[in-house]
Amino acid sequence: MVEGPFLLYLGDKSNPLDVKTSRGLATFRSNDCIGEFREDSCPLTLGLPRMDVTQAVAAGARSLVLGIATSGGRIEEAMVPHILAALDADLDVVSGLHQRLDADPRIVERAKANARRLIDVRLAPRDLRVGTGQRRPGRRLLTVGTDCAVGKMYTSLALVAGMHERGMAARFRATGQTGVLIAGEGIVIDSVIADFISGAAEALSPAREDGGWDVIEGQGSLFNPSFAGVSLGLLHGAQPDALVLCHDPSRPHMRGLAHMPVPDLAICMAENLRCVRLTSPEAQFVGVSINGSQMDPAKASDLRARIEDELGLPCIDPVATGTGPILERIAARFPS
Structure with missing residues (x-):
């Protein structure tokens, strides 16, 4: 550290x-x-x-x-x-x-x-191997996004904190420079040679037999042409049981890419599921996390309610509401 x-x-x-x-x-x-x-x-x-x-x-x-x-x-x-x-x-x-x-x-x-x-901090381990897709024991959750810098790290850390409060075994698995500095360990995925990204994710979250969760910090977005490659590698290597979609509703287009609109949430979820099921056929979304810091609180509350109605999933803002609804869904879908 x-x-x-x-x-x-x-x-x-x-x-x-x-x-x-x-x-x-x-x-x-x-x-x-x-x-x-x-x-x-x-x-x-x-x-x-x-x-x-x-x-x-x-x-x-x-x-x-x-x-x-x-x-x-x-x-x-x-x-x-x-x-x-x-x-x-x-x-x-x-x-x-x-x-x-x-x-x-x-x-x-x-x-x-x-x-x-x-x-x-951005120094990749020298002994990484390519990913295999071989199933390994343990529960894993991966945060994914409609774009980069929409709150995946914050949501991951908040979920781990909430799990600890409920007596659940959980570890934050950092994949970005900020997360590594916070956790004191991890792999900065964008420093890894492309062929080894999925293998790095496998190494970052190895098999565990204690019934606990590894919460893996996502990177980029499948819909951002600048960073989609690292997002796909993480999906395949993390082999998540559960996914949480992170979204910034105040953003009209991809960060730095005015010609690229932010994707519809349902479409984004469907594409992430299509890709992740190469190595995790049973993966499912357990919630949506929005960054409502730039919104009027009442409008943010209305948006969360609308997202819940449209997608049938709990929608939180980890700062404004905490992570409780997503953790309750995890407990219901993945009993210990």
Whole structure:
């Protein structure tokens, strides 16, 4: 596990989705987050004290976490002076970006000079095998989405928390950089070579005999042409018994793809079932989870009721309603 306390890097980002890794840590590892580093031009905040690296070290920070999304997952030139300053201040640097920290010789040189660690979360295990589709014991739930960044990780974590409250054995299985940082373990699936994605999902959630659940964090969407490949690999390798569809009703089109509309929920569910049944013939949906944070509460409540009527499934917002209705359906459909 990456050790806290953390200074969370927001930089100059203005889109809330671009800081979701930092936000995820602030939400689910709040005790380890002591401050946020942001430029004067950054309008976002996580509600943490604003600090520079020197102030963060004085407050006890051990790592600067680059919890942002950038174009192409690259280390932006404007970030480099802040990374170097963090290393000079005796902070380790943790990154979830696609470009590795050691790809920049300036960063490598400074880390060596200060005997600090460079930690790239997006490093796939070297011993992965291709998937086989062989059935294995244990119960598994996979969150899937109408698009990327619609709440699959949040829903997965909320479901695990709800299972624990009910005395159920459950583990969160992280597949994204934010989830791995929160859980302290997992496989960042988009760092895996395509042929090994389903095998990585099988390795991430091995056989278990205790009657408990592995709740696997989904990625992308079958309907997003940028990320459909990783979604399909997870469906086949996770071999889920249960699926939960995640959806952001405020989004008019796929993120960053104005020419691609968000799919109808029923159509999205049908396609996920068609694909997953290659390796999980009995898989079924147990609910829908919406992100209603951008909606009027009354309208969000009406939408959840309408989705329940149309699909015959419980529809929750894990923040507004909790996960109880989905957990009740799981208990009814999959008695221990």
